[in-house]
Amino acid sequence: MRLDGVGRRYGVRGPWVLREVDLDVPPRALLRIEGTNGSGKSTLLRLLAGIDRPSTGRITGRPRTAYVPERFPVALPFTAAGYLTHLGRIHGLHGPEAARRATEWLERFGAAGHAHTRLAELSKGTSQKVAVAQALLAEPGLLVLDEAWTGLDRGAREVLDRAVAERVADGGTVVFVDHDPQRLAGAADARYRVADGRLLTQEEGGPAAGARTAAGPRVLIEAEGAPGSLPPAGAPQLPGGPEIAPGPDGTTRLTVPAVHSDALLRALLTARPPWHIRAVTAAPPPHDAPGTVPVTDDAPAPHEAPLP
Numbered sequence: 253m254r255l256d257g258v259g260r261r262y263g264v265r266g267p268w269v270l271r272e273v274d275l276d277v278p279p280r281a282l283l284r285i286e287g288t289n290g291s292g293k294s295t296l297l298r299l300l301a302g303i304d305r306p307s308t309g310r311i312t313g314r315p316r317t318a319y320v321p322e323r324f325p326v327a328l329p330f331t332a333a334g335y336l337t338h339l340g341r342i343h344g345l346h347g348p349e350a351a352r353r354a355t356e357w358l359e360r361f362g363a364a365g366h367a368h369t370r371l372a373e374l375s376k377g378t379s380q381k382v383a384v385a386q387a388l389l390a391e392p393g394l395l396v397l398d399e400a401w402t403g404l405d406r407g408a409r410e411v412l413d414r415a416v417a418e419r420v421a422d423g424g425t426v427v428f429v430d431h432d433p434q435r436l437a438g439a440a441d442a443r444y445r446v447a448d449g450r451l452l453t454q455e456e457g458g459p460a461a462g463a464r465t466a467a468g469p470r471v472l473i474e475a476e477g478a479p480g481s482l483p484p485a486g487a488p489q490l491p492g493g494p495e496i497a498p499g500p501d502g503t504t505r506l507t508v509p510a511v512h513s514d515a516l517l518r519a520l521l522t523a524r525p526p527w528h529i530r531a532v533t534a535a536p537p538p539h540d541a542p543g544t545v546p547v548t549d550d551a552p553a554p555h556e557a558p559l560p
């Protein structure tokens with residue numbers, strides 16, 4: 253998708269909230285948008301999500317899009333499962349598949365017990381889980397998240413982190429705004445800042461600079477492939493764009509932001525022929541001394557054997 257010369261103002265005489273925004277929204281990418289309160293981040297996300305139209309300029313090449321708004325409309329006459337199934341159908345899923353994914357996402361977010369609760373009676377946290385689930389279950393090409401982590405409990409925030417990585421690994425684009433500067437730290441492919449109505453790239457935006465090299469937890473995967481199974485030339489296509497280096501005994505070391513580690517493991521284990529995973533450990537920060545520390549509780553467990 254592309255934005256060319258996009259501007260937005262509210263009312264014919266209103267001030268321009270956004271001006272001359274040019275933006276490439278490539279597939280298989282995670283983009284972070286930053287900016288001070290009222291700078292126009294939500295305005296930009298609504299344009300990206302396609303629920304608002306530019307006052308000037310063009311948006312072309314839109315993929316199938318899903319959006320988690322800053323505020324979720326709770327006053328709809330549905331149960332949680334009923335709402336998700338309904339949204340799934342709107343996204344083109346058949347009824348039984350929509351219902352299956354509704355159940356699956358409520359379970360992933362630990363909200364299965366509220367499947368038959370009416371939206372208006374849900375707690376704020378569960379309501380936010382439903383807001384996020386409705387966007388994820390569509391497996392959209394473009395996922396737009398406006399402060400989507402706000403109100404989620406820790407477990408649900410981690411589920412969302414992983415779901416974002418899965419979308420990107422599957423070739424989708426995720427654009428997000430979040431007040432926590434550490435959100436998906438190190439995983440974003442690009443960071444932009446909205447300031448004075450302009451969208452600045454990381455080079456122009458000063459404090460927003462720093463993409464994949466930003467600090468954040470990283471995971472080191474030591475793996476052994478069958479000869480020629482995944483040539484190094486294919487490496488940039490791997491989830492998380494891992495740093496790749498030779499390891500001991502003919503193994504390969506792949507280092508990725510922790511949020512992409514599950515997706516990378518899945519890609520290695522399902523490659524044809526599959527890779528053997530020798531070890532999965534927390535990686536040291538980019539400029540630290542070499543060496544590894546024990547894998548944390550929520551990081552993936554080591555696999556000793558290839559999948560059948």
Ligand SMILES: Nc1ncnc2c1ncn2[C@@H]1O[C@H](COP(=O)(O)OP(=O)(O)OP(=O)(O)O)[C@@H](O)[C@H]1O
Binds near residue numbers: 262289290291292295
């Ligand atoms: N529907 C609207 N009608 C009129 N003005 C609006 C509307 N939506 C946003 N604005 C104005 O546009 C400007 C940018 O708002 P926007 O919500 O996009 O900023 P933001 O960066 O997302 O802010 P925050 O971080 O506080 O959520 C603000 O001055 C806001 O008052």
